Amino acid sequence: MKSKIVENWLTKVNELTFTIPFSQLLVSQGHKVVHISSQGPLEQGKDVISVAPDGMVHCYQLKCGKINGRVWGEIKSEIDQLVELPPKHPSLPKEVEEWEAYLVTNGSIANPTARDIYDYAESKKGKGHRPLKTMVGGELVAAFTEFYDDFLPVDALDLQIFLEIYNQNGDFELDTQKFKLFFESFFQASHDVSRQRKVESIRASIVLCNYLLSLKHEAENHLGIIKGYVLLLASIYEFCDEHKIAGRLWKDSESLVYEAIEIQFRRLTGELQTLPDGYVQRKYGVLSEVVTHKIRCSELLGYISAFKSYYRLRHGQKPEISETLDSLTSSMIEHRALLGEVFIPYFVNYIADLHHEGKEAEAATHLTHLVVALSNSHLGEKRGLPSPYYNLTESVNWALGRGRRIEEDFQWRSHSMHALTLMSAHLGLRDVISSLWPVISRISREEMIPNEPRDYFFWRMENGTLYSSFPDVTQSWAALQNEAAEDYSDSLPETLKDRKFFLPLFINAMPHRFNHRFALLLLNKKQA
Structure with a gap:
């Protein structure tokens, strides 16, 4: 069979x-x-x-x-x-x-x-x-x-999930949770085998990943394919960290995955260039609905910016298509939407890219807009923003009042505000933070802290603690700057300490793992 x-x-x-x-x-x-x-x-x-x-x-x-x-x-x-x-x-x-x-x-x-x-x-x-x-x-x-x-699923439940992922319409948004959990289960089955067998399971995972993405390839759903490969890498890295598998044993397979990601970004960029105004039209947009258009622009902005940062960090230079990418992002940023904290990594990637390009004024401007927007979402009768544990579709439906009802209260709680505050301190936005502090200090800072750094790679963090705390009402600016200047490299999973280039892609594909440590590592020019 x-x-x-x-x-x-x-x-x-x-x-x-x-x-x-x-x-x-x-x-x-x-x-x-x-x-x-x-x-x-x-x-x-x-x-x-x-x-x-x-x-x-x-x-x-x-x-x-x-x-x-x-x-x-x-x-x-x-x-x-x-x-x-x-x-x-x-x-x-x-x-x-x-x-x-x-x-x-x-x-x-x-x-x-x-x-x-x-x-x-x-x-x-x-x-x-x-x-x-x-x-x-x-x-x-x-x-x-x-x-x-030997690595193909035979268990009835595993096979059912495998076929559900495979048969998903190629044009649909990748079910990132189901996709990631499938590969976590796949690698779990290889925990008690020989080291050679573990390496073989890594090689097999790439073939299985491509199998599952077949209809995405057929539909030329480039973002869906990119997300799938990023989630696969996260699973591979956790597996290798846990079992201390030497990089030399699987680096060739890892390189193939990055090659696949780069191919998809090049094809995505080529496609965007052929569309009117690079997917950004002045009236309604190519996706017919204003909101859908803004969502698409925000996601593309985040992934293109992430690719630029990834490429610079991994290859030590700009991608050959850098000018084309800059032209696309400068249009897309004008059509952004912030409908949930799942969107935050998209804009953080854009700001980090501007920062490393030496466009400090633009980076500061867009970070200010982001901090103000997130702060304002908690004022008056507003409801805050859905946490990053709600995916893009769920967050948009919540904002538009459709889809399944979400009972959770998001007002005065945020998984992202602390990261944006420290980014502001890093960029010297003292007046912005000072003026917003009466609001920021009322927002509970929430973060899931793993027992071990490799637990960041799991879709569901079973071994960790949810921390919730409020900033001091009277906050020292110097203390914020000192916190923003810290080196957070030790908080990274072992495999990422010499693979920081994975971070921009990782926080887009798994936004519920975004935190101030990752944000500051992306901003820090010395680390990057």
């Missing part, structure tokens, strides 16, 4: 969906993957380049479906590049004289075309080029089943 599950998935996906799982299969086979196509124009006919355990370079051109005479004719120029042009990559020797060239399809090759490909390979070999090899769907199903069959 499990092989049928693999076959059902593998034979339906397109090459864009197929690339990361195929790369993970190569890693499981002992290869080091050095290049994955950016999913734009083909790069010398090579979608994936890897180095096998014996040191031989392997180059792959990935296709989907049945390859017949028509398809072969359409792709032949790409195959010419695959077998004729030596692979070039910083991780490879300057001159690669020999390499294995593969045409891979998750379908089949028609009989007459198979003979044409054989004759083509012999002809190229006779002319001193690399002979073309093929890999078809049946071989792929066998390989994926060999390495990952």
Whole structure:
């Protein structure tokens, strides 16, 4: 039955969906993957380049479906590049004289075309080029089943949840809670196995993640895919922290996930550029409803800003599309909405990005707007804002008075105000905080403190304590500045101490884990 599950998935996906799982299969086979196509124009006919355990370079051109005479004719120029042009990559020797060239399809090759490909390979070999090899769907199903069959869900409940996630409409918002809890349960099943088996479970999780996101890929739901990969990484990091699994054993798989995230951000940006005014129209917007438009702009603003910070922290430079991203965010910020504390990390990421870009005045202005808006939401007959434990849809429905009724009282309680106050102290906004202090000092500061830092990665923090306290009515500005200047690196889970680049993405995908420690680490230029 499990092989049928693999076959059902593998034979339906397109090459864009197929690339990361195929790369993970190569890693499981002992290869080091050095290049994955950016999913734009083909790069010398090579979608994936890897180095096998014996040191031989392997180059792959990935296709989907049945390859017949028509398809072969359409792709032949790409195959010419695959077998004729030596692979070039910083991780490879300057001159690669020999390499294995593969045409891979998750379908089949028609009989007459198979003979044409054989004759083509012999002809190229006779002319001193690399002979073309093929890999078809049946071989792929066998390989994926060999390495990952044991990790597919068999328990009735697990299988039901797996299929519910998989079958969710690709255009819908990813059910982040259900998705994250599935992978927490998945890794829980590998707690009492050997270290090698634990590493294999990490590799398998990437294939399962891609399987579950198949319909998101089909619908080109880029944000849904990004969220899924971020939540997977959070689960992997907790698992590795708990079992002290050395990074060298799973860094190749981790790199594939980040490659997948970067691919989706590039595709998202390309899509936004093709839409009128980058998803921001002056009247009503492309999503037809004013509120929906503002929500979409706020979420995109948060993720694009997070990507810029992530890229700068991980790669030490701006992304190549930085100017395009700046243009998009400068439009989106004008159409933002604050309908719950789940939105706060989006704006914090934007402010942090401005701060690191040296745009201090803009950062201060937008932080002031945010602190004022959150403060004002508690005044008079207003009800505060839903806590970040309520997702985006629940928060919006609460604000609009529709959907299921939420009985919880949010007035004079906040999980975010302390973070915004200390960010203000960090940026020197003394007059702003002073003028708002009579309101801020009435708002209870709430925060879930984990027993161990790795517990931040759990969707539900079973081992932790909810702290609630009020600021001093007469607060010293110097004390606030001292608190804002502290180094909070020790509060991070072990895996994040040298992966601070994950924080911007993490607080967007799991906003109920946002706190003043993470906010100040994002703002601190020395830490960043």
